[in-house]
Amino acid sequence: MKNIAAGIDVGGTNTVIGMVDSDGKCWYKTSISTPGYDDAAVFVHEIARIIKEYFLSNTTSNLVGIGIGAPNGNYYNGSIEFAPNLKWKGVVPLVGLFRQHFDVPVVLTNDANAAAIGEMVYGNAKGMKNFIEITLGTGVGSGIVVDANMVYGHDGFAGEIGHAIVFPGGRVCGCGRSGCLEAYCSASGIVKTYNDLLARDGKKTEGEITPYKISKLAEKGDKTAISTYEYTGEILGLGLSNSVAHTSPEAIFIFGGIANAGELLFKPLKESFEKYLLQVYRNKISILPSGIMENDAAILGAASLVWKQ
């Protein structure tokens, strides 16, 4: 029998379901529309049907557990709590709903924590006891690992480094406060930097702009685009130096499409990071791209929750 964990990545648009073995190989993958289900119980029922069908036709495989990464997923109580980008309002007892269909362990956490555990189980943090995973995307998420354990905190909501304030009174953030790291280093933060820099020169963006398009412009030598990534790296380096002063990690991993900008982001990021670090931490902490950068990353992260149990 082959042991398989079901990894489920709940996103605002799609929910991806994958069957993953302990080596991180994804044997099957499919997805359903998240907002297509008004009722979370019906949503879970449909996923349960998909999982059960897989094991009916793959009789040499054995379901050992279900791992779920979801926005505002709380590890302690197994619920999604007040996720702004999901249709289901309030507290959704996701783990409880799955337990109505399965007898195996079901584990839920937020997407950034799932990415961190994925990094530890399948990625570049194998064997590391102290590291931080930063997810750059629509938001800036983070998962903090101390002594080989995920930091969940008292309420299950630890690791919101994206909402540490780097500039008091600075840019307005989606959370309603000002100056959060996320307001500068998320996808929309990067676009805002680019537009602000253009406006300073009396110019305007033509058409829709994205961090990816800005990185392509930078590769062609566009100075505004290069300055955009320099500024992003500068602020991210400042924010991460403050995180080091908390948990003193061995490494920090950058996860998500924005990290694909490579040296364009990593060079100014590393320079800024070392500049802002307290002396005792300098020249000993690696900033690295995630080792689970391929398409299955979110699924692997979710599935890894099962193997890490």
Added chain:
Amino acid sequence: MKNIAAGIDVGGTNTVIGMVDSDGKCWYKTSISTPGYDDAAVFVHEIARIIKEYFLSNTTSNLVGIGIGAPNGNYYNGSIEFAPNLKWKGVVPLVGLFRQHFDVPVVLTNDANAAAIGEMVYGNAKGMKNFIEITLGTGVGSGIVVDANMVYGHDGFAGEIGHAIVFPGGRVCGCGRSGCLEAYCSASGIVKTYNDLLARDGKKTEGEITPYKISKLAEKGDKTAISTYEYTGEILGLGLSNSVAHTSPEAIFIFGGIANAGELLFKPLKESFEKYLLQVYRNKISILPSGIMENDAAILGAASLVWKQ
């Protein structure tokens, strides 16, 4: 036989040695001059003599371990590393030196971590799994506890919240960088705020000023003194809200003489803290004075290292 831990608090001026039982009762206390010893080995030899003499004349007591709190004390390797306020330069293998005299466990950490463990063993954090201890004094130190364990980090130097940057490009800090929390909330930071506020009104301090004197002036209604504590609380609340975004603690304890200012500090601190907190953390984290505020605090913290082992 009564089990006793020797608690040693190494300070820049004095080193205090105390004999503490598991209930936190200090049976004997004495001190020696730290800078009176050019050689750390001779310093340890003298402390060893004091400890041995105590147990020779207290034959119903039994030494179970030695706990040491020292500036820049590293838990992992048992050394004091590059402590700016001590005479001994470079790396001093303090635990190794003690082991030449004793067969019992010897544990070293920095003073703020010792205070945090003291809070957990003897103070207000009994039974708490996730909390942060902030020490306000010459510097701003911190000890972070996650899941009932001290966070030491990869290199043993985790928990330098005093050197998280709250205002990029702000006040110059003793560490050589700018805008650290410590530059605003340490004793000298508070004095600087007071002097800056006076200067703004075209006035000057008469005689030597301290946070204690400023708190006494505030009690008498001195507006500059009140504003000084309001500003200190505002900045500390901002800094601590960022720490919450890392480890999401149940409570934060404020340790050290400056906390004796009471509501003068705690009222603006709590208001600022709640204002800067991310929504999900609001109205559920207590900010409290330390429960080990008496004279023996540092000794208890050091001794608690033994009981926590």
